[in-house]
Amino acid sequence: MKLPVYMDNHSTTPCDPRVVTAMLPYFTEKFGNAASRNHAFGWEAEEAVDQARKHIARLLNADAKEIVFTSGATESDNLALKGVVEMYKEKGDHIITCSTEHRAIIDSAKSLEKRGIRVTYLPVDKTGRVDPDDVRNAITDKTILISIMLANNEIGTIHPVNAIGSIAKEKGVLFHCDATQGVGKIPVDVQAMGVDLMSFTAHKLYGPKGIGALYVRRKAPRVRLVPMIDGGGHERGMRSGTLPVPLVVGFGKAIELCAQEMSTESVRMQGLRDHLQDGIMGALEEVYLNGHPTERLPGNLNVSFAYVEGEALLMGVKEIALSSGSACTSATLEPSYVLRALGVGSDLAHSSIRFGLGRFTTREEVDYTIDRMVKAVNHLRAMSPLYEMAKEGVDLKSVQWAAH
Ligand SMILES: *Cc1c(COP(=O)(O)O)cnc(C)c1O
Numbered sequence: 001m002k003l004p005v006y007m008d009n010h011s012t013t014p015c016d017p018r019v020v021t022a023m024l025p026y027f028t029e030k031f032g033n034a035a036s037r038n039h040a041f042g043w044e045a046e047e048a049v050d051q052a053r054k055h056i057a058r059l060l061n062a063d064a065k066e067i068v069f070t071s072g073a074t075e076s077d078n079l080a081l082k083g084v085v086e087m088y089k090e091k092g093d094h095i096i097t098c099s100t101e102h103r104a105i106i107d108s109a110k111s112l113e114k115r116g117i118r119v120t121y122l123p124v125d126k127t128g129r130v131d132p133d134d135v136r137n138a139i140t141d142k143t144i145l146i147s148i149m150l151a152n153n154e155i156g157t158i159h160p161v162n163a164i165g166s167i168a169k170e171k172g173v174l175f176h177c178d179a180t181q182g183v184g185k186i187p188v189d190v191q192a193m194g195v196d197l198m199s200f201t202a203h204k205l206y207g208p209k210g211i212g213a214l215y216v217r218r219k220a221p222r223v224r225l226v227p228m229i230d231g232g233g234h235e236r237g238m239r240s241g242t243l244p245v246p247l248v249v250g251f252g253k254a255i256e257l258c259a260q261e262m263s264t265e266s267v268r269m270q271g272l273r274d275h276l277q278d279g280i281m282g283a284l285e286e287v288y289l290n291g292h293p294t295e296r297l298p299g300n301l302n303v304s305f306a307y308v309e310g311e312a313l314l315m316g317v318k319e320i321a322l323s324s325g326s327a328c329t330s331a332t333l334e335p336s337y338v339l340r341a342l343g344v345g346s347d348l349a350h351s352s353i354r355f356g357l358g359r360f361t362t363r364e365e366v367d368y369t370i371d372r373m374v375k376a377v378n379h380l381r382a383m384s385p386l387y388e389m390a391k392e393g394v395d396l397k398s399v400q401w402a403a404h
Contacts, residue, residue: 005365008321009204009299009358010153010181015250016206016359022253023208026246034243035234045245052252059259060198061189062215068235069243069251072212073180075228076199077104077147079214079239080176083225084145084197085112088174092142098122098130098159099341101149104199105178109147118142126343127292128157136167145174150182150193154325154338154354155291156300158186165194174223180204180212184258185266185297190215196223202247206359207254211247214238265359270298272366273357277301279370284377290325290339290352299357304339304348307387308380313353316376320369325352 006014026048034049036042053064070076085095097109099121109119120138122130130148139146146168151158161177168175176197182188184205190198201212216238217223231240258265281287286306302325305313310324325336326349334340335349344352355369381387390396 001362001364001368003319005320005368007355007357007361007365007369008323009356009361010156010354011323011356012203012209013206013358014360015203015208016254016257018257019207019250019253023246023250026249030245032245034245034248035232045243048245048249049243052248052255055252055256055259056213059188059255060183060215061191063218065236066190066215066218068214068216068238069248070212070214070239071210072203073102073178073199073201074104074212076201076212076214077102077178078108079225079228080197080199081105081108081112081145081147082228083238084174084176084223085117086226087224088144092140092144094118094120094140094142095145095147096120096122096135096138096143097147098124098149100124100128100152100154100157100338101147102153102178102180105147105149122148124157124341127295128152128155128290128338128342129292129295130159130164132160132163132167135164136171139167139171139173143171143173145176147176147178150177150179150188151186151297152291152338153181154336155302155342156181156297157292158182158295158297161193161195168196169194174221181297184255184262185269185299187262190217196221202251202254205254205258208247208250211244211251213251261359266298269357269359269361272361272363273299273301273355275363276355276357276366276370277303279366280373283370283374287377288348290342290344299361301355301357302352303355304344304352305377306348306351307384307390308351308377310351310353312380313351313373313376316380317372320372323354323356325354326350 032041032045034045053067056067057064113119122134148164165175174196177195178199180200183200196217198215203209225238227238229240234240288304290302310326314324325339339349
């Protein structure tokens with residue numbers, strides 16, 4: 001086993017070597033511009049792009065013409081929200097999203113608020129799910145867009161998107177879904193979900209960084225967008241700019257592999273994840289699961305270790321690449337807004353760790369992770385006066401911390 005162990009597959013995934021192999025010729029001998037209509041170099045590039053688009057569309061049960069390539073899910077999210085609002089602003093000035101969305105959605109919504117758009121940020125229950133009835137009740141005759149993610153990037157919780165999609169349809173409101181964490185990991189069908197726009201990105205599904213896509217429905221209804229980038233009119237006018245053909249080819253190959261391997265891969269991943277969860281929770285007391293017990297991405301585990309600081313824990317297990325829910329990188333020292341939205345207290349939010357398993361995670365790595373985590377938590381707790389007091393039965397809430 002090689003150290004460090006990578007357990008952060010929600011942040012990014014390694015490129016599958018088969019994806020790299022597929023991309024390589026498109027950097028050198030097959031370097032044409034897919035928009036060059038007059039020669040074989042262009043035709044060859046265009047053919048490769050068409051193939052990739054087909055693979056992507058097939059996995060989503062979409063039409064190839066409905067796939068718009070972007071630089072990644074951040075751009076897709078921005079294009080969906082800002083492009084729809086700009087196009088439909090005569091119809092209404094209200095959008096609905098939820099409090100645990102990725103920053104690419106939350107920050108786009110905040111930017112729209114500055115331009116006078118009203119935004120409803122729906123709450124989630126303690127497992128991280130939006131209630132479809134809350135969506136229904138938030139819709140007014142001024143609502144032009146609903147944006148709810150498929151699966152959360154911190155806690156892995158899967159939202160009831162099919163139910164939300166049918167409410168959107170019934171009310172005649174467009175539905176956008178940030179499906180970045182779900183595509184390639186769990187079945188995604190744009191018809192069953194009733195989505196009109198959907199964001200995703202290659203680097204979360206073993207493809208290259210720097211390419212993503214926005215699915216834009218072409219019929220029932222035909223969705224229109226105001227582009228954010230003007231230029232040569234590529235991507236049916238929705239996103240100008242020369243296509244990065246090697247990245248497009250890699251994206252297509254990565255999706256093709258997901259389509260072939262998802263059913264077996266997700267079972268293996270969930271088996272490893274459950275083993276990790278049982279190993280940690282079986283060996284330690286006061287470990288709390290964040291997210292939904294079952295409606296969750298197969299490779300996700302997010303837990304809080306009471307009486308232990310997440311950042312301190314990460315320092316103690318430097319051989320394992322993980323994320324914590326305390327944002328010591330930010331100036332505010334605010335813990336994860338996602339965990340706070342679930343009602344997780346500030347202490348437990350600061351004690352949270354996200355494990356993200358992936359295609360290349362091995363059983364050996366999981367066993368190593370269990371062993372290291374258990375030892376590190378025991379070590380930190382042994383030094384913690386709070387843990388000592390709690391063990392002695394002192395109710396920490398009743399302690400008068402200030403001496404006078
Ligand atoms: C990673 C991620 C994004 C951003 O994707 P990029 O391609 O890195 O811009 C957006 N939404 C979710 C849910 C993500 O997990």
